Amino acid sequence: MKISNDDKKYLLSLTPEDLDFSTLVHIFGSTININDNISKASTPNFRTTDEMTLSPSEYFVKEVTNTTVGRFIWNKYLIERVGLQDVTGYINFVIDDKANGKIEAIITKGLIDDKVTVEQFHKYVDYRDTLGMQLNSVITTSFTPLTIKTPPEIQKRKAELFKQYKKELDNGDIIVSERIEKELTSRTKEIFKGDPGMDLYNSGARGNFGNYKNMNLFKGATANNVTGKFDIVRSSFMDGISKQDIPSFATAVVSGAYPKAVGTQESGYMTKQLLAAFQSEVLDEAGTDCGTKSTLDITLTNRNSKDFLYRYIVDGGKYVCLTPQVIDKYVGKTVKLRSPMMCKGKKYCNICAGEMNYKLGNLNIGLGCAKISTTLQRLGMKKFHISNLASNKIDQNDMFI
Numbered sequence: 001m002k003i004s005n006d007d008k009k010y011l012l013s014l015t016p017e018d019l020d021f022s023t024l025v026h027i028f029g030s031t032i033n034i035n036d037n038i039s040k041a042s043t044p045n046f047r048t049t050d051e052m053t054l055s056p057s058e059y060f061v062k063e064v065t066n067t068t069v070g071r072f073i074w075n076k077y078l079i080e081r082v083g084l085q086d087v088t089g090y091i092n093f094v095i096d097d098k099a100n101g102k103i104e105a106i107i108t109k110g111l112i113d114d115k116v117t118v119e120q121f122h123k124y125v126d127y128r129d130t131l132g133m134q135l136n137s138v139i140t141t142s143f144t145p146l147t148i149k150t151p152p153e154i155q156k157r158k159a160e161l162f163k164q165y166k167k168e169l170d171n172g173d174i175i176v177s178e179r180i181e182k183e184l185t186s187r188t189k190e191i192f193k194g195d196p197g198m199d200l201y202n203s204g205a206r207g208n209f210g211n212y213k214n215m216n217l218f219k220g221a222t223a224n225n226v227t228g229k230f231d232i233v234r235s236s237f238m239d240g241i242s243k244q245d246i247p248s249f250a251t252a253v254v255s256g257a258y259p260k261a262v263g264t265q266e267s268g269y270m271t272k273q274l275l276a277a278f279q280s281e282v283l284d285e286a287g288t289d290c291g292t293k294s295t296l297d298i299t300l301t302n303r304n305s306k307d308f309l310y311r312y313i314v315d316g317g318k319y320v321c322l323t324p325q326v327i328d329k330y331v332g333k334t335v336k337l338r339s340p341m342m343c344k345g346k347k348y349c350n351i352c353a354g355e356m357n358y359k360l361g362n363l364n365i366g367l368g369c370a371k372i373s374t375t376l377q378r379l380g381m382k383k384f385h386i387s388n389l390a391s392n393k394i395d396q397n398d399m400f401i
Helices: 005-013 021-028 069-082 097-112 118-139 152-164 166-170 174-192 196-203 209-217 243-260 262-278 365-382
Strands: 032-035 038-041 051-054 065-068 220-224 229-233 296-299 312-315 318-321 334-337
Touching: 005 051, 005 069, 021 069, 021 118, 051 069, 065 069, 069 118, 097 118, 152 166, 152 174, 166 174, 174 196, 174 209, 174 220, 174 229, 220 243, 229 243, 262 365
Parallel strands: none
Antiparallel strands: 032 038, 051 065, 220 229, 296 334, 312 318, 312 334
């Protein structure tokens, strides 16, 4: 719904400092009035999806822009407050988990290029978390009558699939189990499409549809350490755990709890091992060049180009640093990349290593190896909440850069 001119003037008159929790509740919140034991919810003054139009003379947009009240408040609360208008511009798209990562990648590049200060970056993170945690309680719907139960058509299809693939499931075929999971979850998402109860899952804000799968569809494959195979658990919590599935559910509880206990100890020890092995891996002084003629042939794509920012390539016999300003012209092309894998220096030279770590003041690059054990620890701890299986095909050529 398009807001009125008076409402637009009110919103434009607000400063970022005006947007405290009480004001946000006044803008987006519904109040509950209880009279004679009857509860009645008031209509909010604005919905996040209400539409409005901004012109360059009114706000920091480059042209006449159709936007929403929710996006306007987000820009005012975060971008304008921190002073990032020149870095990000007006953000006018749905801000889910992926989009949030994209925005923060822009801000991070600004930090590296000295267009954003460390103080601004800290301030952005603080207010981002404040806005998300406070406003979540005002406008977010966690569950709805539709999403809290399993659709009858999904129950019917689940029974059909279990009957069709009974032999494979009895034999612990995890590929078949994964295929059934994907079909049932995709069909369920299609049924739930447009329902407010899907907002939490679609946003990526800690909502994971794998939890819905365990609660309402079926738990799926669970490793059996006694047989060395997988048990395919066809019960869900909403259906109730069948007698034969109780041991598998108990095993899953232990499998989830282990990474939170013993797993943290193992990853901690792995971190010490990695640091001991790689602490001697350091960069040479800025401006150094080992002179190697060896390069790696790398095809840059829209997907992987960010991994090669500030690295050096050889183009026409000259070194070119892949800065954000020039890297796009090489996307879709195979370039000759200088790499630490080819470095002849006693320490990794500047040209082989690129400029990123020099900009960050990080010459002890070997200490970054702790990310390996930390990532494994985090993935292990996620098993406490999510037990989904996912299979992937790995091309060894994709593993080397």
